[in-house]
Amino acid sequence: MTGRPAPLPRPAPVPRPSAVLAARYARALDIAAVVAVAGWHLAGAGPLLVAHLGSYPSDQFQIAAWGAIALIIAAGSVLLLRGLQSRGTGWALAAAALAISTAVAAACPPDQMLATDWAWGTAGWVGVLVLLRRPLAELGVFLTLEGVATFAVLTRDGLHRSTVAAFITVLAGSAGIQLAIAVAAGALNVPARQAADAATREADVTARRAVADRIRGARRARWLELRATAEPLLQGLATGTADPGDPAVQRACAVEAARLRRLLAEGDDAPDPLVHELHACADVAQRRGVAVDIETAAVIPAVPPEGRRAITDLAIAVLVNAMSQVRVTVTGTVDGVIVSLVSDSPAEPDLPSSPVWLAVDSQRDQQSLWVEARWNTM
Amino acid sequence: MEHHVTAAIVEDHPVVIEGIISWISADPEQRITVTQVVSDITGLAAPRAADVLILDLELGGRMISDEVTRLAASGYRIVAFSAHVEPARILDVLDAGAHAYVSKDEGRDHLIEAVLAAASDRPCVTRSQAKAILADPRPGRPALSGKERQALLLWFQGMSKASVARRMSISENTVRQYIDRARVKYATLGRAARTKDALLARAIEDGLIRPDEVATYTTLASQPRPALS
Numbered sequence: 135m136t137g138r139p140a141p142l143p144r145p146a147p148v149p150r151p152s153a154v155l156a157a158r159y160a161r162a163l164d165i166a167a168v169v170a171v172a173g174w175h176l177a178g179a180g181p182l183l184v185a186h187l188g189s190y191p192s193d194q195f196q197i198a199a200w201g202a203i204a205l206i207i208a209a210g211s212v213l214l215l216r217g218l219q220s221r222g223t224g225w226a227l228a229a230a231a232l233a234i235s236t237a238v239a240a241a242c243p244p245d246q247m248l249a250t251d252w253a254w255g256t257a258g259w260v261g262v263l264v265l266l267r268r269p270l271a272e273l274g275v276f277l278t279l280e281g282v283a284t285f286a287v288l289t290r291d292g293l294h295r296s297t298v299a300a301f302i303t304v305l306a307g308s309a310g311i312q313l314a315i316a317v318a319a320g321a322l323n324v325p326a327r328q329a330a331d332a333a334t335r336e337a338d339v340t341a342r343r344a345v346a347d348r349i350r351g352a353r354r355a356r357w358l359e360l361r362a363t364a365e366p367l368l369q370g371l372a373t374g375t376a377d378p379g380d381p382a383v384q385r386a387c388a389v390e391a392a393r394l395r396r397l398l399a400e401g402d403d404a405p406d407p408l409v410h411e412l413h414a415c416a417d418v419a420q421r422r423g424v425a426v427d428i429e430t431a432a433v434i435p436a437v438p439p440e441g442r443r444a445i446t447d448l449a450i451a452v453l454v455n456a457m458s459q460v461r462v463t464v465t466g467t468v469d470g471v472i473v474s475l476v477s478d479s480p481a482e483p484d485l486p487s488s489p490v491w492l493a494v495d496s497q498r499d500q501q502s503l504w505v506e507a508r509w510n511t512m
Numbered sequence: 513m514e515h516h517v518t519a520a521i522v523e524d525h526p527v528v529i530e531g532i533i534s535w536i537s538a539d540p541e542q543r544i545t546v547t548q549v550v551s552d553i554t555g556l557a558a559p560r561a562a563d564v565l566i567l568d569l570e571l572g573g574r575m576i577s578d579e580v581t582r583l584a585a586s587g588y589r590i591v592a593f594s595a596h597v598e599p600a601r602i603l604d605v606l607d608a609g610a611h612a613y614v615s616k617d618e619g620r621d622h623l624i625e626a627v628l629a630a631a632s633d634r635p636c637v638t639r640s641q642a643k644a645i646l647a648d649p650r651p652g653r654p655a656l657s658g659k660e661r662q663a664l665l666l667w668f669q670g671m672s673k674a675s676v677a678r679r680m681s682i683s684e685n686t687v688r689q690y691i692d693r694a695r696v697k698y699a700t701l702g703r704a705a706r707t708k709d710a711l712l713a714r715a716i717e718d719g720l721i722r723p724d725e726v727a728t729y730t731t732l733a734s735q736p737r738p739a740l741s
Contacts, residue, residue, distance in 0.1 A: 427617070429639075431599070431668060432647035461670035465646065476670035499675045506669070 159330075163319055167266050168211040170315075171259040175200075175207055182252040189243055189250060196252075199238045203256055206231050210264040224264040228276050231260040235280060239287040247288055248300050254284050255308040262312050266319070273316050277309040356397045364390045388454040392418040396446050400439070406430075408437050408471070409464055411446050416462065419453040424460060426453070432466035440489075441509050445473050447486045448494060452505050455483040470510035479503045517631040520548040520562035523593070524571050528616070532566060532593075532623065539624055553579060559587035563631040566623070569594040569605065577605055584609025584705045589630045593619065599644035606641070607702030611711070615640040633707075633714040635695035642668040645694055654697035663690035689720060696721055 183200055190196050210227050213219045235257035242250045261276040288301055367386055370376030376383045395414040404410035409430055416426040437445070453460055456477040465472045478501045485505070488494045493508040519536070523529050529549055536544045547562045552571060565588045569577055575596075584590055590610040594601075602613045611630035614623050615638065622638045629636035637645075642664045645656075656664070659680070666676040673691075677684040696715040699708040715721050 429643065429668075431643040432649075463669045465665065465668070472665070474669040497675065497679055499672070499678060502672065502675060504666075504669070504671055504675060504679070 164214050164266065167263050167319075168214065171207055171263045172211065174259050175204060175256050179203075179252040179256040182250075186246075186250040186252075189246065191241060191243070195241055196238065199234050199241075199253060202234050203231060203253065203260065206234075206260055207263065210260060214263065214266060219264070219267050221268065224268055225272075227264040228261050231257040231264075232276070232280055232283065236283040236287060239284050244291060248297070248304055251284070254280070254304070258308050258312045262316055266316075270313075270316055270320060274313065277312060281305055281309060352401075356400075360390075360394065360397065363393070385454050388418050388422070389450055392450040392453065396450070400442075406434055408434060408442050408445065408473075411442055412449055412462055412464065412473070415446050415449050415453055416460070419456060419460065424453070424456045424458055426456075426460045426462065428462045428464070430464045430466075434464055434466040434471055435511055437471060437509055441492070444486075444489055444492045445507050445509060448488065448492075448505065448507050449473070449475060451483045451485050452477055452479065452503065455479040455481055455503075457501070470508060472506060472508050474504065474506040476502060476504050517544045517564065517628060518547045518562045519544055519564045519566055519627055520550070520556065521546060521566045522550055522553055522556065522571070523566070523568045524551040525568075528568070531619065535620055535623055544624065544627055553583065556588075564589045564591055564611075564627045566591050566593050566627065567610075569596065569601075577601065577608070580605050580608040580610050581703065581705075584707050587706055589633070589707055589710075591623070591626045591630050593623065597640050597643075599647045602641060602644035603648060603650075603698075606644075606698055609703070609705030609707045611707060612636040612638060613641050613644070614638050633710040634718070635692040635699075635711060635715065635720075637664070637667070637691045637695045639668050639670070641695070642691070645698065652701070654694075654701060656694050656697065657690075660690045660694045663687050664694055667691055692720055 179200065183196055187193050187196070206227050210219075210224075213223055213227075235253040238253035239247060239251050257280055258277055261273055261280070265273045265276060285301060288297060367376065367383075367390060370383070371378060376386075378384070378387075392415045395417055396411050399411045399414035400407075402410060409428065412428055416428060420426050449462065452475045456479050458478055460475055460477040463472075463474050465474075480501055482498075483503070483505075485494070485496070488507070491509070494505070495508075496503065496505040498504075521529060521532055523532065533546060536546060548557055550556060553567075553576065556565070565583065567576075567580070567583070567590050569575060569580075569592055580590060580592065592605045592610045592613045593616065594613070595616045597615045597617075605613055612626040612635075614626050618638050618640060622636070626636040626638065646661070646664055646668060662680060663676055666679055667673065667687075671679065673684050673687050677687045680687065692715070696711060699711045699715075702708075712721075716723050
């Protein structure tokens with residue numbers, strides 16, 4: 135006997151459009167941060183350092199510090215782009231940058247510190263880079279710590295009004311811009327999320343519309359099909375040209391009622407659609423008082439809709455002719471299914487013409503009529 | 513069937529008992545007499561006090577399929593009578609040594625025939641049995657010939673044996689032989705039981721099968737059985 139058909143492979147989960155969009159946007163933001171910070175270190179801090187070489191107490195220390203900051207930026211960029219940034223790694227790199235920046239400030243000529251300190255601004259940008267995925271307040275804390283450390287180094291020889299004013303100017307120019315950029319990045323995220331949500335909603339609406347169109351199409355096809363046979367019958371009954379007392383008219387009505395029930399059953403999600411639809415077809419005969427017994431044997435293979443349609447059309451033709459009992463059997467075979475009906479039908483049923491791929495056979499023994507349909511998977 | 517047959521009934525539903533007795537008394541030849549009616553197997557008389565035991569497989573809401581082995585081993589000829597029609601259960605009960613399996617739906621048409629066949633150790637294949645045999649998925653199932661299978665299928669579909677004969681262009685007697693042979697092949701399956709030996713011996717006597725066709729007993733009890741749908 136045939137085995138149950140293998141279950142269909144589950145489709146791979148499709149990411150929601152909003153998630154795709156948000157991920158793409160976050161990626162662009164990361165790359166922009168890396169480019170900006172690396173660019174500042176190379177094109178901003180680098181030339182500043184080169185311009186003042188010779189005026190530092192130790193040029194080698196300044197160059198080594200610049201290299202160390204470059205390494206921190208490289209490490210921070212890799213972590214960010216690989217999605218490995220965490221609170222621990224972020225703050226470890228930020229702390230290293232803060233320490234180097236403070237040491238650089240301390241190793242600058244004391245009277246020209248604000249002019250020669252290339253590291254202050256760079257360290258702030260490192261903070262933006264390594265704390266990009268952290269809450270904005272953490273960057274605020276970092277920039278404050280850095281400002282305080284630099285201010286402490288600046289004022290170790292005493293407080294002068296001019297140096298304080300210059301410090302505030304530089305602070306506004308670096309930390310202010312860094313914070314503003316971080317705020318803007320957070321703010322840009324909001325419209326991106328809105329755009330993503332809108333895309334999701336649109337996709338949902340499109341999917342719902344497609345399903346509705348398919349359902350409407352299927353309903354229309356069923357209605358057209360029913361109309362072709364049921365409408366003339368109903369018109370005949372309404373205009374009086376068909377006599378409700380005529381057994382032929384009664385049988386035609388029973389056929390249409392069974393077909394209607396079958397159409398309704400076709401939309402059901404039943405584990406065994408063929409048997410389910412045969413039950414629907416039997417319903418009309420049972421209402422007439424005919425005992426219908428439906429038996430299945432072995433595993434029934436899946437029969438496509440057109441196969442079920444041809445088989446149930448045959449079943450309806452037999453069922454409407456049965457006097458008092460019908461035995462319907464559905465037998466699964468190695469290569470298909472055999473549906474048979476044994477009924478007591480004195481009148482010869484008007485069997486519908488079956489498609490070539492459905493082998494139909496029948497035999498009459500007095501009152502007893504046997505009709506069999508064989509459908510093969512091949 | 514000139515010999516008069518006695519039957520004991522194990523059944524706990526009064527309505528069903530009434531039904532069985534009314535079918536038996538409606539037999540125009542009055543071939544069966546009910547000698548005992550009990551609602552539980554503990555109340556049964558000795559194995560051969562009655563020729564045949566009509567046994568409901570569900571007593572007091574509990575399935576007693578497991579008891580069939582013991583009862584068959586003590587020599588009861590059992591006709592299982594049950595509302596259950598799952599092929600796996602039917603095959604189990606036949607393996608355990610029951611003579612025939614009659615579902616409650618087919619009782620009116622086949623119970624008397626099954627009791628008479630059991631009394632003479634002859635096979636009886638009801639439509640529910642035919643279905644179970646056709647759908648037997650076990651690797652160790654007996655090999656049926658194409659004709660045996662065709663006859664069983666048409667019989668399961670609901671044709672009378674006369675109609676099956678016409679369909680297959682053979683005599684009604686040959687149809688019976690094909691169907692009975694399929695049943696007898698199942699007597700060589702599962703645990704050995706006195707009832708199965710009797711069935712096989714009678715089948716050889718009747719010329720239904722040749723002695724060399726009787727394979728040795730193969731035990732299927734230890735093999736896993738694939739679930740049916």
